[in-house]
Amino acid sequence: GNSVTQMEGPVTLSEEAFLTINCTYTATGYPSLFWYVQYPGEGLQLLLKATKADDKGSNKGFEATYRKETTSFHLEKGSVQVSDSAVYFCALNSGGYQKVTFGIGTKLQVIP
């Protein structure tokens, strides 16, 4: 079955530091890959996505590249801000009558 593995965290960074949150996956077929973000006290919302190999998703300064050869979709940001403090979830969707599979979530705390 499908699965998503991501670092558990928490990750604590100083403001303006470089961020990487690793995500690897196991899936049948050609899934789409997603990063969702959950800010404190809010529901999950889509941050970015990529639907095929070598696609790069980007939003709000965050980027992730769909790497089929390494089955990875690592999230990166060059300079984090305090407002980026949240829980980040990697997810995949194989489509059809398939559930969307989420990773365990990585809590990011950015300190001034």
Add this chain to the structure above:
Amino acid sequence: GAGVSQSPSNKVTEKGKDVELRCDPISGHTALYWYRQSLGQGLEFLIYFQGNSAPDKSGLPSDRFSAERTGGSVSTLTIQRTQQEDSAVYLCASTLDRGRSGELFFGEGSRLTVL
């Protein structure tokens, strides 16, 4: 409203009682998901509806859990004879796109506490 609406937002109940959690998806969204979010456990899939049918209910933890969806819209998750380990945030999400590229739209969740 325009988003996914869940109720109640908070529910405290005694062990052994039944609870019902409601999800009102975005109008027109055909697919609806229930997930459970527990501390340190990430998002645990419970059940998926396409229209009124549930092609995948593999995540329901026990026969105390059931869900239904009527009219292709509102869904109710029912937990019978609640146990303390049922305490969690129950999240509902909907999407228009049954395909693999569709974005899920989440509600803010129903926090269940079983005493």
